Amino acid sequence: MRDIAIRAINAAQQFGASYVDVRVMERTTEGIEVRNGRVEGVSSSASIGFNVRVLVNGAWGFASSDRMELAEAERIAQLAVQIARASALVAGDPVRLSPLSPQKGTYRTPMQLDPFLVPLQQKVQLLLDADAAMRSVKGVTLSSAMMEYSREHKYFASSEGSEIEQELYDTGAAISASAVDAQSNEIQTRSYPNSFGRQAGTVGYEFIEAMELVEHGARVGEEAVQLLTAPQCPSGIKTIILDGPQVGLQVHESCGHPIELDRVLGYEAGFVGKSFLTTDKFNNNYRYGSEYINITADATIPGALGTFGWDDEGVPAQRTPIVTRGIFNGYLTSRDTAPLIGLASNGSVRADGWNRLPMIRMTNVSLEPGSWKLTDLIADTDDGIYMSINKSWSIDDRRLNFQFGVEMAYEIKNGKPGRLYKNATYTGITPQFWGSCDAVCGPDEWAVWGTPNCGKGEPMQVMRTGHGAAPARFRNVQVGVGRWS
Template identity: 85%
Template sequence: MRDLAMRALNAAQQHGVSYVDVRVMERTTEGIEVRNGRVEGVSSTISSGFNVRVLLNGAWGFASSARLELAEAERVAQLAVQIARASALVAGEGVRLSPLTAQKGSYSTPLQRDPFQVPLNQKVQLLLDADAAMRSVKGITLTNANMEYSREHKLFISSEGSEIEQVLYDTGAAISASAVDTESSEIQTRSYPNSFGRQAGTSGYEFIEAMDLVKHGARIAEEAVSLLTAPQCPSGLMTIILDGPQTALQVHESCGHPIELDRVLGYEAGFVGKSFLTTDKLNGQYRYGSDVVNLTADATIPGGLGTFGWDDEGVPAQRTPIVSRGIFSGYLMSRDTAPLIGLSSNGCVRADGWNRLPMIRMTNVSLEPGAWKLADLIADTEDGLYLSINKSWSIDDRRLNFQFGVEMAYEIKHGQLGQIYKNATYTGITPQFWGSCDAVCGGSDWTVWGTPNCGKGEPMQVMRTGHGAAPARFRNVQVGVGRWS
């Protein structure tokens, strides 16, 4: 890896570039899927290559290749220089990079059991057992159990003297059960531990074992069947408590995306939209939420899916306050966007592969834990709903107006969970919604939830992000059909 990276670096420097970095990457991914008692597939892929990014005459140039050869390193470096020279012909303010001292070191994801070393039959059997537990429940029509794990080995070298090697693992799994009403064709699904893919983290196979998928199989299947005959969720202004996974997705969509500075500056407007958190709001006075709302972007959380040693610009992983006691205080930034608002990068740049230009991506954007326990929070709620695990979401391109649907809602009456409801939805406007938050759980209720499939960019890059979250309570939220809260 190093010989190829140095050859590309030296070749680019011969053309008078002001900056160059090289990333050499290899990513190995394996996945297993079981559906309705059958092994649907076992996959294994390896993707390797390198890229060269140069800054010349104030413009970026980027090129990549899957051919890990010294001659190819020189060719790709020259191509990156040619692209930068052509880009500089377009009028515009030249790129400036925030300062960074030379970084040298290595980082590996801490893990107890390498998932690639666990026998395949053992992993398949775990999913088959979980699937059998779901299918043991009468009325279940469709079951799914899956896991995926990957290892990414990458080397970063820059003309500023940085040289960083990292080996990053991410591991995850999930199960789901669906029941179908044969007369109406209504489908109800329950998932564990999360919906839309899997719960994942930077960890080893112990992360999957801790989920205890088999134990939860029959429970979620029974809940899916019960939802078919459950009443529709009522509508109106209500107090709601979001469970941990739903709070995490709420953070991802209404907190994580609007703080991406490239989006704020309009770089992403054509593909995914802008942000309501314009730079004039970074004044220490803009109220994003209530006093109990504290958000951070922290790439150092153990096990978080957005955890690493250095980002893909060689900036060290760090913790950044985003909202402090309800007041907006920071963005996710890169080395070329931070100087535009007089700041330095806080290490939030990543690429999902060797052939992709690195861009601002969420690390672990988290709602910091509060003082409540979930049981006490429910007991403290006279009348409301407890909403569990995401089913659908929609949010506008400035990340203001949103609607979320959940798989199951529980009635709360006089501090106790009551009957279940189906097809629950809630709507809101981001600052008002977070302003209505009056309690956040902590302790063992606080978990880092993984979002392994967040898309951004053109062409779209899929990134793995983490969100520390626990159940949280919100007052006067519009549930079901109605106006925005």
């Protein structure tokens, strides 16, 4: 890896580049899926290649290849320089990079059990047992259990003298059960630990073992069946309590995406939209939420899915305040966007493969824990609705107006759980919604929820992000059918 990188850097400089960085990356992924008592698939994939990114006349050039040869490194370096020269003919202001001292070091995901070394039969049997536990419930029509784990080995070097080697693992799993009403064909689904993919982290196989998938199988199945006969969630202005996974997704969609500075500056407008958090709101006492809202971007949280040693520009992982006691005060930045607002990069740049440009991506954007216990929070709520695990979402291209649906809800009456509800939804406008939060649960119920499939860019890149969250309460929220409030 190093030989390829150094050869490419030297060649690009000889061809006229003022700055060069090279990423050499190898990624291996394995997955297992069980459905209705049968092994549906065992997959394995691997990819290796490198890319060269250069600055020439103040413009970027980028090229990549999967041919791991020294002569190819020189050819790709020359191609990247040619692309940069062409880009400079139509570029606007020249690119400026925030300062960065030469970075040297290695980083490896801490773990107890390498998921690639755990016997395949053991992993398959765990999923089969979890699937059987769900199917033991009468009325379960479809059961699914899956796991996926990957290893990413990458080497970064730059013309500024940085040389970094990292080995990053991510590991995750999930189960789900669905029940179908034979008369109406209505389908209700319950998931664990999260929906839409899996719960994942930068950790080893011990993470999957700690989920206790088998032990939760019957409960997941029972709740799916119970939802078929549950009443529809009532509409109106309500007090709601969101569980940890739902708060995590709310943070991802309405907090994480709008603080990506490339989106704020309009660079992503044609692909994924803009942001309501425009630069005039930065350091201007803009109220993003209530005093209980403290949000950070932290790539150093142990085991979180957005954790690493250095980003893909060689910037060290770090913790950045985003919202402090409800006041907005931070963005996710890169070396070429941060100087535009007088900052240095906070290490938020990644690419999902060797043939993709690095761009600003969420790390671990988290709602910091409060002081409540969930049982006390429910007891303190006279009339409300508790909502659990995401089922659907919709949000506008500025990340302002949104609607979320959850798999399961139940009423809270006089501080006690009441009837089960199905098809619960809530809507809001981002700053008003976070402004309505009056309680966040504490560290005992705070966890980092992995989002392994966040898409951005063109061609779309899928990135792995994390979101620390605990159950939280929001007042005066539109639940069910209604207009934006």
